[in-house]
Amino acid sequence: MLNFDAINVGDALPSRDHTANIVQLFMYNAAIWNPHRIHFDHAYATEEEGYPGIVLDGPLQGDWIGQVVTDWIGEDATLVSFGYTNRRAAMLGETMTAGGKVEEKNDETKEVKVSLYLQNGEGEVTIPGHAVVRFS
């Protein structure tokens, strides 16, 4: 149970590692109906578009940082807004770490603003994000 009164600015949200395999990536692109070849055709992605491998979808990685918030709040708050920016591509096989931190807390509106990140194995933030949640 997440309690608004117990949240402090600077608190870290639980982080989670994600390593998509080719089956998961295939299922994701089928689910959203995305036939872009850079996500399943290795020869096309490397030879025609010059990527080092098969490319992970930006919105899949955006979803991973969204889960940092939805797993943190559970049923104890509602999501008001959520956003992310793709700064750098990631390739199939990379392990990406999703996490976040409490940035602001408003006692009147009972809203909490968090910053979010997705980080690659080199420690680079490839996708920063942000969200606002509201407690009732």
Next chain:
Amino acid sequence: MAELLTPEIKACIGQASPSIHVEVTRRDLRKYAVSTGQKAKKYLDGDVAPPLFHFGYAMEILPVDELRKDGIAEDKLIPELPLKRLMAGSSDTVYHRPICAGDKLVVTRKLKDLYEKEGRSGPLIFVVTETVVETQAGEPVLNETTSLIAR
């Protein structure tokens, strides 16, 4: 800097794509939840959509022989640009209520802005679109602002 965006291209700002009507099925929600690695039972059971589930509704469903060589369906909302390589930029969504199994939704996309900037490796065109999701009864569900970058 040379002007890449001609008045003809700029005139497309404000245009909307025809609204898409979708019925949200539990099966679609479960497929999305499994493929994104969700842990919450409400997502895995397909009761409620995770926050970015609606992204797939921006994807056009076209016959295979109408797709481009790279597999992508031409986005009719975006005019032909002088820079061809499109990259994902950013997405910002405001939520009014969750998407649930059984919802009947209307999805409308609009071209909000087109502007150019000089990037580190050359000129960039920013394409800003807004996706509005409502129920068929007109209840607001969410508004997403997306920016794509052409280089």
